[in-house]
Amino acid sequence: MSEKIGSVEEPVLSHSENTKHDEVYTTSAAPHKGDLGTQLAQAHEGEIHNPLKHIPRHQLLEDVARFRAEKGLPEDILPYLEKGALLAQNPAGFEHIAELDVTDKEMIRNEVLHRWRHPWAMYYTIVLNSVAAAIQGWDQTASNGANLSFPDALGIPTGGNCGADCAKNSWIVGLVNAMPGITICLFAGWISDPLNNYLGRRGTIWLAAIFSLFAPFGMALSQTWGQLAATRMLLGIGMGLKEVTVPVFSAECSPTNIRGGLVMSWQVWTAFGIFLGTCANLAVGEVGTIGWRLQFGSAFIPAVPLVLGTWFCPESPRWYLKKGKYLQAWNSLVRLRNTKLQAARDLYYIHALLVEEERIILESGLDVHSSMFTRFIELFTIPRVRRATWASGVVMIAQQMCGINIIAYYSSTIFEQSGVSAHTALWASFGFGLINFIFAWPAVFTMDTWGRRALLLFTFPNMFWSLLTAGLCYLIKDEHSRIAAVATFVYIFAAFYSPGEGPVPFMYSAEVFPLSHREIGMSWAVATNNFWGATLSLSLPRLLAIFKPAGTFGFYAGLNLVALLMIFVAVPETKMKSLEELDGVFSVPYRKYARYQFGTVLPWWTRRVFGGKKGEKCPELYHDDNDASDIGENAA
Structure with a gap:
């Protein structure tokens, strides 16, 4: 049985007892030890508590004044901290907080009514992170087009002229394509933890950009497949550092x-x-024998603005708090929030959660500043963290199980096998890239309304039938009909993937871990994703040779159904919860969560869809002290 007091962002450290209770991770507003029974009951009901909720007003204000003095914050921010603490204590009742003036209350309403209105520093930070993501996509796709020509150029042909070496050459091509993923899962993902600790988020991203800037030149100049694999290993270091750090x-x-x-x-x-x-691949696809070199080398382009622009965005305020740098955290939040009141609210609320968490860790007799190895072990031993580890692992594995990287890495090869020329295959891959980008946009507006889980449950069944149909289309005898049908259903598959399983895994994994385990947890998630991605890249050329596209597509279509079941029973919803409040979401043991899904959610969904009870509301598993769903109504 495990115990936690306070809805906080740090990990809870557990101990074992032989009791009839499930393992739990409880939350409470700083209760006394005698309240353990209440804590257990609340945890089993999925309570998400605000640790400031029941502190008397005069005591809260005294705590705020002491906090300002102890952390060396300027005296002139005390009024903001006081109002921010009162607001954090009762976010749903802000209309009745006397200390808030008309302007303050208007600001809070606008958080709901104009939720995309934020300062330029916030959006500049997201833009820089978006540039990092664009590098990632370009790095992946450069090999897609180059796969059509680099094997022959480097003496490892896989076509009809390879004779007895076909099988060996297929594995070599797979190894070259898989090298970034292998590097990430074995090395780059794990060094992100200490690099984030010492360099911060910005420093780690800048270092990753350096690798992404120079590795493409090495790939373009490679003379042997061994050199190409080595330079792609360097590319993997940059990719791995970005994958762990940017979403966090x-x-x-x-x-x-x-x-x-x-x-x-x-x-x-x-x-x-x-x-x-895909645009770059198409542009240089017919320039002669050096086309594949230009396809690999072009990936350096988006790395330039990332190298130059990273240091102009604010550092993560939570990283500053983790380091005890409260003034820097305040300055960062002031740049990232519309008003100083919002910055003060967030600063004090996160601080209160971290203080409570540290107390629990110390009372457990464990080290607050544990080593990387210890934190890795705790990913699987601390109940709250273990549940996040499992959930992030499921969504990451599902991204590879769905079959998207069959197309992301090998679409040109797959389209060519449908009977078109190499140049036409590049055009078809261009269409895939365009569909993938356009249909990713709906998730920007549905991720925080429909939720992460709902998007996954909607997209996986549709990815199943569209991928299966794309594979069956290879059996069409007429060449022109076959090409059109394969492309159509591959595009439909991409259209369903992009707003669901595309954005959710990295976003979900970046938010589910507590602060002290966030880097190592994200390293685990990224390593898991890239291990299976590397396995797919390594094996796919051989699978295509043995089972042909129809069999390969059918195999991955079936894995979509397996992934759907895993998500249904093991991936809780996280929308509209602060990073700290997710402790409460992961307080519920998975046995209880699975029973709720099969015993409550599935029957409710069946009645709603097939029983005509569309107005029936699904019973809630969680209760949130900070529920402010009426803010929009009050504002109206």
């Missing part, structure tokens, strides 16, 4: 009510990078 950076800087829309910019602009990569 966006999540830690974003306001709660649009965090999903902003963090999923990683996928939107990764899709844009894929599209730009």
Whole structure:
């Protein structure tokens, strides 16, 4: 059995007892030890508590004054901190807080009514992170077009002229394509944790940009497949550092009510990078024997603005708080929020949660500043963190199970096998890139309304039938009909992937871990994703040779149904919760969560869809102390 007091962003450290209770991760507004039974009951009901909720007003204001003095914050921000603490204590009742003036209340209403209205520094940060994502997509797609010609140029042909070496050469081509993923899952993903600790989010992203700037030149100049694999390993270091750090950076800087829309910019602009990569592949696809070199080398272009612009955005305020740099955290929040009141509210609320968390860790007899290895072990031993580890692993594995990288890495090869020329295959890949980018945009506006989980449950069944149909279209005898049908259903598959399983995994993994385990947790998630991505890239040329596209597509279509079941039972919803409040979401043991899904949600959905009870509301698993759903109504 595990215990936690306070809805906080740091990890809870657990101990074991032989009891009849499930393992739980409880939350409370700083209760006394005698309230353990109440805490257990609340945790099993999915309570999400505000640790400031029941503190008397005079005591809260005294705590705020002490906090300002102890942290060396300027005296002139005390009024903002006082109003911010009162607002954090009762966000749903802001209309009745006497200390808030008309302007303050208007600002709070605008958080709902004009939720996309934020200062330029916030959007500049997201734009820079979007550039990093575009690099990622371009890096992935450069090999897509080059796969049509670099094997022959480097002496590892896989076509009809390879004779007895076909099987070996297919594995070599797969290895070259998989090298970035192998590097990320074995090395680059894991060094992100110490680099983030010492360099911060901005420093780590800048270092990643350096690798992304120079590795494409190495790929373009490679003379052997070994050299190409080595330079793609360097490319993988840059890709891995960005994959771990950029979504976390966006999540830690974003306001709660649009965090999903902003963090999923990683996928939107990764899709844009894929599209730009297909454009570059097409532009240089017929320039002669050096076309594949230009396709690889073109990926340096988006790295230039990232290298130059990273240091102009504010550092993550939560990283500053983790380092005890409260003044810097305040200055960062002032740049990232519309008003000083909002900055003060967020600063004090996060601080209160971290203080409570540190107390729990110390009472557990464990080290607040544990080593990277210890934190890795805790990903699987601390109940609250273990649930986040499992959920992030599921969405990351599902991204590879759905089959998207069959197309992202090998679409040109797949289209060529449908009977078209190499240049026409590049045009077909261009269409895939365009569809992938256009259909990623709806998620910006649905991620925080429909929710992460709902998007996944909607898109996976549709990816199943569209991918299966695309595979069956290879059996069409007429060449022109076959080409048109394959392209159509591949595009439909991409259209369903882009707003769902495309943006959710990295965004979801960046938000579910507590602050002390966020870097190592994201490293785990990214390593998981890239391990299976590398496995797919390594094996796909051989699978295509043995099972042909129809069999390969059918295999991955079936995996979509397996992924759908995993998501249904193991991925809780996280929309409209602060990063700290997600402790309460992951307080519920998975046994209880799975019973709720099968015993409550599935029957409710069946009655609603097939029983004509469309107005029936699904019973809630969680209760949130900070529920402010009536703010929009009050504003109206």
